[in-house]
Amino acid sequence: MKFLNLRLKINGEEKIIRVGSRERLLDLLRRLGYKSVKEGCSTGDCGSCNVLVDGVLVNSCLMLAIQARNREITTVEGFVTGRKLHPLQESFLEFAASQCGYCIPGILVTAEYLLSVNPNPSEEEIRRILVGNICRCGGYTKIVEAIRTASLLSRERR
Amino acid sequence: MREIPDFDIYIPSSLSDALDYLSNEGKEAFVIAGCTDFIPMVKRGRIRPIKVLDISHLRELRYITLDSGFIKIGALTTISDLVNSPVFDNRYGGIKSLERYFGVITTRNMATVGGNLASGGERDLIQIFLALDAQVKIRSLQNERVTSPTEAKPNLGELITEITFKDIGADSCMEFSKFEKRAANGISVCTAAVTLKISDNLVEDVKIVVNRVKGREPGRLYRVEESIIGKRIEDAINDVDIMVKSEVDPAGDFRGSKKFRKEITKVLVKRTLIKCIRTITGGVDRV
Numbered sequence: 406m407k408f409l410n411l412r413l414k415i416n417g418e419e420k421i422i423r424v425g426s427r428e429r430l431l432d433l434l435r436r437l438g439y440k441s442v443k444e445g446c447s448t449g450d451c452g453s454c455n456v457l458v459d460g461v462l463v464n465s466c467l468m469l470a471i472q473a474r475n476r477e478i479t480t481v482e483g484f485v486t487g488r489k490l491h492p493l494q495e496s497f498l499e500f501a502a503s504q505c506g507y508c509i510p511g512i513l514v515t516a517e518y519l520l521s522v523n524p525n526p527s528e529e530e531i532r533r534i535l536v537g538n539i540c541r542c543g544g545y546t547k548i549v550e551a552i553r554t555a556s557l558l559s560r561e562r563r
Numbered sequence: 564m565r566e567i568p569d570f571d572i573y574i575p576s577s578l579s580d581a582l583d584y585l586s587n588e589g590k591e592a593f594v595i596a597g598c599t600d601f602i603p604m605v606k607r608g609r610i611r612p613i614k615v616l617d618i619s620h621l622r623e624l625r626y627i628t629l630d631s632g633f634i635k636i637g638a639l640t641t642i643s644d645l646v647n648s649p650v651f652d653n654r655y656g657g658i659k660s661l662e663r664y665f666g667v668i669t670t671r672n673m674a675t676v677g678g679n680l681a682s683g684g685e686r687d688l689i690q691i692f693l694a695l696d697a698q699v700k701i702r703s704l705q706n707e708r709v710t711s712p713t714e715a716k717p718n719l720g721e722l723i724t725e726i727t728f729k730d731i732g733a734d735s736c737m738e739f740s741k742f743e744k745r746a747a748n749g750i751s752v753c754t755a756a757v758t759l760k761i762s763d764n765l766v767e768d769v770k771i772v773v774n775r776v777k778g779r780e781p782g783r784l785y786r787v788e789e790s791i792i793g794k795r796i797e798d799a800i801n802d803v804d805i806m807v808k809s810e811v812d813p814a815g816d817f818r819g820s821k822k823f824r825k826e827i828t829k830v831l832v833k834r835t836l837i838k839c840i841r842t843i844t845g846g847v848d849r850v
């Protein structure tokens with residue numbers, strides 16, 4: 406078959422969508438208006454298209470949309486509750502951790518994944534996971550500080 | 564980068580349905596799961612699929628078990644599954660090291676063991692499985708065959724289903740080292756995979772694998788292994804680097820000349836052996 410009616414959940418919202426066999430998850434998400442998901446290298450090197458699929462960090466440029474059937478996708482749009490930003494977003498704002506901003510949604514999703522598997526990462530652990538997110542502005546210092554601070558704040562809240 | 568062309572995709576309900584499809588209408592279909600190789604190859608125009616079989620959802624091929632002294636790994640096990648499995652304790656440092664050496668986190672979460680073996684090329688996993696003396700099970704609708712990790716390229720109508728090896732047991736360790744030129748998604752320049760078993764301070768058994776034994780072929784250094792079996796562990800590593808250097812005949816390329824690769828390989832093998840010894844002896848520095 407060349408088309409499939411796909412059932413999936415995006416940021417908590419159930420959807421049934423017709424997708425083509427060659428459509429990548431990245432293409433589908435952008436077609437549906439989730440523009441935080443960016444295309445960079447298209448080969449899984451830059452991390453701009455990172456999303457969570459059933460809570461697992463993946464490159465949406467390397468996944469066919471059809472493979473997301475019956476699964477739950479989370480993008481940065483799903484981080485916001487009402488008008489309240491996610492603690493990671495607050496921290497990125499506070500540290501002015503974004504320059505041109507193109508890579509930041511992918512980095513936020515990576516950071517959310519890191520904190521879900523390791524709530525108290527060291528600076529080295531943050532830097533190590535970020536090898537899969539390329540920031541051409543080179544502003545990693547503030548990004549690392551923002552993630553570290555967000556992890557400390559969320560620990561204090563608990 | 565090119566557009567992804569249109570193709571027909573088949574989503575099987577089970578492994579037997581997948582094998583049935585491959586032996587009938589899907590004979591020349593590309594099999595996909597993690598897609599970490601498939602999409603870049605399509606985008607670069609290296610392959611132009613007309614039919615595709617998606618087996619990514621077949622849970623029956625995603626497992627790691629230890630039963631009666633044998634470890635079995637389903638072909639759809641991801642690299643992250645391997646790294647995080649409780650089956651692999653500190654004796655399997657080489658498998659744990661994939662967290663550092665195998666791509667980035669997204670690649671490890673998506674790429675599968677079967678896909679990595681089927682893709683061929685200079686893959687770290689092939690060397691790790693060679694050092695564990697692993698066998699790869701390949702199935703078609705009618706047959707099942709078992710082969711070495713270096714020969715695990717499925718023919719038309721076939722699928723890799725499982726990787727099996729004997730648990731290395733007590734007083735043993737499997738380690739892996741890699742020299743690469745960047746921190747993420749780096750392609751190996753030189754690697755060494757070693758499985759070592761010690762008994763009464765003597766080397767009881769050893770398997771040494773490097774990524775380029777001759778030309779571009781990975782393989783075991785049988786003569787080096789034979790020469791250190793039975794030796795005291797302190798003596799075993801003394802001349803190992805010189806022996807490794809004379810045994811390997813790697814092809815040079817833009818990542819490293821032949822001379823450079825020989826030098827790095829000898830150092831990596833010695834370091835990896837020392838890592839094994841330290842793990843087995845509980846970190847006691849005796850070498």
